[in-house]
Every structure is written in C-alpha cells, then in structure tokens.
Amino acid sequence: MARKFGVAEEIKIEATMFEGYELVPKPGEDSSGEDLRLHISLLVDVSRGDDGDPFEFVCSAWPDRLEIHKLYLLPKNKLLGRPYLGPDFRDWGRRSTEE
Secondary structure (H helix, E strand, C coil), rough: CCCEECEEEEEEEEECCEEEEEEEECCCCCCCCEHHHHEEEEEEEEECCCEEEEEEEEEEEEEEEEEEEEEEECCCCCCCCCECCCCCHHHHHHHHHCC
C-alpha cells in the first residue's frame, strides 16, 4: 500500500501474512489454558522526494500495539542503508507508560 502526501512525501507499507504469535492467558473467570495472539510484520518506507534520504521502519503489528524493531536510513547514492544506532524504541514505550 502506498500513499503520497503533499508534493513530495511518500509512505509505502508492505505487510506479511500472520507470521508470529505469543501465548497469552485466556480472559474471563473460567479461563483455563492459553490463547494465541497473532502478529504481522510491516516494512514502512518514508521518502520526501529530493529533500533528504528515505528511511525504513521494520515493525511488528499486534492487536493492541505496533512495535518498531529497527529503523534504517537509506542513502540515495549508496547501496546499503545504515541502521539507527540511537536509543532502543522499546525503551521509549516503557518510559511513556511509566510517566
């Protein structure tokens, strides 16, 4: 799926079929056993035309959240992207729920 915003900004999302899961307790008082929570993987590419290098997010989409695993800066003139080396995105989520 792709969408253009304004004159130059473009966002493209590629999604997989369900490819992962986690086991969670069944809800309710009579809960016995576990349920599966499925997730899909997403690649989100964002570009701004000639204004800068595009970047790509590698994510997992769960029923109640979106996890960002990696962010790659994709230079226009080079073959390989550079991975984001800043703070772990999972730490950002923990901090926002603690505040």
